[in-house]
Amino acid sequence: MIVEVAFVPSLLSDGERKVCIVLDVLRATSSLVTMFAAGAEEVWLAETAAEALRCAEEWRAAGRGNVVICGEVGGLPPRGFDYGNSPSEYAKADLRGAIVVFSTTNGTRALRQLARSPLVLAGSFLNAPAAVRRAVAEAEHRELDLAIVCSGRAFGKAFNLEDAVCAGYMAGLAAQQLEAVPLSSVADRDYAGATVASATGRHYLEESAVAAQHLYNSYLCHHPSPVQAARAVLGESASGRSIERLGMGRDLDYCAQVGLSELTPRVAATEGELLKAVIDGRSA
Numbered sequence: 001m002i003v004e005v006a007f008v009p010s011l012l013s014d015g016e017r018k019v020c021i022v023l024d025v026l027r028a029t030s031s032l033v034t035m036f037a038a039g040a041e042e043v044w045l046a047e048t049a050a051e052a053l054r055c056a057e058e059w060r061a062a063g064r065g066n067v068v069i070c071g072e073v074g075g076l077p078p079r080g081f082d083y084g085n086s087p088s089e090y091a092k093a094d095l096r097g098a099i100v101v102f103s104t105t106n107g108t109r110a111l112r113q114l115a116r117s118p119l120v121l122a123g124s125f126l127n128a129p130a131a132v133r134r135a136v137a138e139a140e141h142r143e144l145d146l147a148i149v150c151s152g153r154a155f156g157k158a159f160n161l162e163d164a165v166c167a168g169y170m171a172g173l174a175a176q177q178l179e180a181v182p183l184s185s186v187a188d189r190d191y192a193g194a195t196v197a198s199a200t201g202r203h204y205l206e207e208s209a210v211a212a213q214h215l216y217n218s219y220l221c222h223h224p225s226p227v228q229a230a231r232a233v234l235g236e237s238a239s240g241r242s243i244e245r246l247g248m249g250r251d252l253d254y255c256a257q258v259g260l261s262e263l264t265p266r267v268a269a270t271e272g273e274l275l276k277a278v279i280d281g282r283s284a
Contacts, residue, residue, distance in 0.1 A: 001136075002145040002183065002197050003174045004206035005167045007159055008152040009110045011208075015147070019139040020114050021123040021131050021170065023163040024151035026239040027085050028107020030124040030255045032265045034087040035070070036279045039096030043265070045111055045275040046071075046103040049078040055274060056101045064099060071103035075246050087126075088254040101274070106160075110151035111267055112275050118142060120267040122277065125166055125230045127261045132173040134264050145197075146174060148209070153239065161237040168216030169226065169258075171209040178203035182210050231256035 006012040012020070023029055035043055046052035049071060056069045070083040077084035083093065085104050102108055107122075114120050119138050123131040139146045148170050150163035174180065180203035197204055205213070219229040234240040234252040243251055268278045 001139055001178065001180075001203045002206055003171060003178070003180055003203070003209050004145070004147050005164070005171055005208040005212040006147055006149045007164055007167075007208065007212075009113050009149055009156050012114070012147055012149055015114055015117045018117055018145045018147040019119045019121075019135050019142065020117045020147045020149050021121045021135050022107070022110050022114060022149050022151065023123050023166050024104070024107025024110065025124050025162045025166050025255055026234060026237065026243060027087055027251055027255060028102075028104040028151070029122040029265075030087040030126055030251075031070070031085050031090055031104075032102070032107075032122045032277060033124055033126045033261050033263050034090040035095055035100055035102075036263050036265055037261055038090050038093050040068075040098045040100050043100040043102050043277045044271070045108040045267075045277060046101055047109065047112060047273065049073050049081070049103050051273060052101045052103040053078075053080050055272075059099065059101075066098045068095065068098045068100045070100055071108070072105065074105075075242060075248075086248055086251055088248075088250045091254065106151040106153060106156055110149060110156055111277070113156070114149060115267055115270070115275055118144060122265040122267075123148070123166070123170065125169070125226075125256060125258045127259075127263055128166065128170050129173060129259050130262045131264045132170050132177065136174055136177050148212075160239065162233050162239060164212055165216050165219060165233045166230070167209075168212035168214070169230075171205060171213050172216065175205055175209075175213070180205050183207065184210070226258040227256055230258050
């Protein structure tokens with residue numbers, strides 16, 4: 001198995017042969033984990049705020065159930081939305097049995113972009129250990145590689161510090177679980193990495209995963225715990241500073257809680273233009 005990190009979604013190739021963990025630490029994938037912890041039955045991922053509103057209004061008119069509209073544009077909830085994209089707000093909300101329609105600038109876009117992969121999980125610092133355990137087990141069972149994909153900024157076109165650091169933490173967890181070594185340690189690089197992994201029966205870290213690990217370790221060496229390292233990077237990132245300027249700094253404290261949840265949201269199905277995320281065992 002090869003473990004790689006894609007620092008923006010467009011850098012991922014051959015996604016159809018990889019189990020993917022998608023990260024948008026600030027804040028979409030952290031919100032997804034927390035929505036399900038608050039009792040949401042299913043979460044439908046819309047491409048735009050207008051699409052989310054239209055679908056939610058149609059479902060409400062059809063009596064589909066407790067339909068809740070969530071998400072952000074520019075970090076704030078658009079007009080007509082019930083909630084924004086604040087994990088700390090969802091942690092206090094009662095979403096038991098709710099059908100959520102969710103749209104954000106980067107995270108939901110990345111999840112939709114990778115929907116054709118065999119398995120797509122939503123990851124964050126909140127559920128990092130659980131997400132890695134499941135992704136590694138699924139990749140081994142399916143004989144696939146593992147990709148940790150950062151949603152990035154600017155509609156997925158720009159590097160994002162907090163996702164890259166979280167990817168490095170996850171890559172380290174995967175390396176420990178698999179006893180993986182850097183792919184660059186193989187002397188002859190005139191090969192396809194997957195071919196070498198298959199031929200040797202070993203597990204390897206792509207250079208992108210090694211780089212992400214070093215980035216995470218650079219924070220951990222200055223902070224005594226993963227939680228403190230996570231909080232430091234969230235506070236230094238451009239996204240974190242923007243969230244603080246919007247008066248939602250409490251989300252940084254919440255999203256830095258490494259290993260808070262065992263929930264691993266999975267992209268499960270489509271309905272029209274929407275993509276559904278579920279927690280296995282709660283919804284089909």
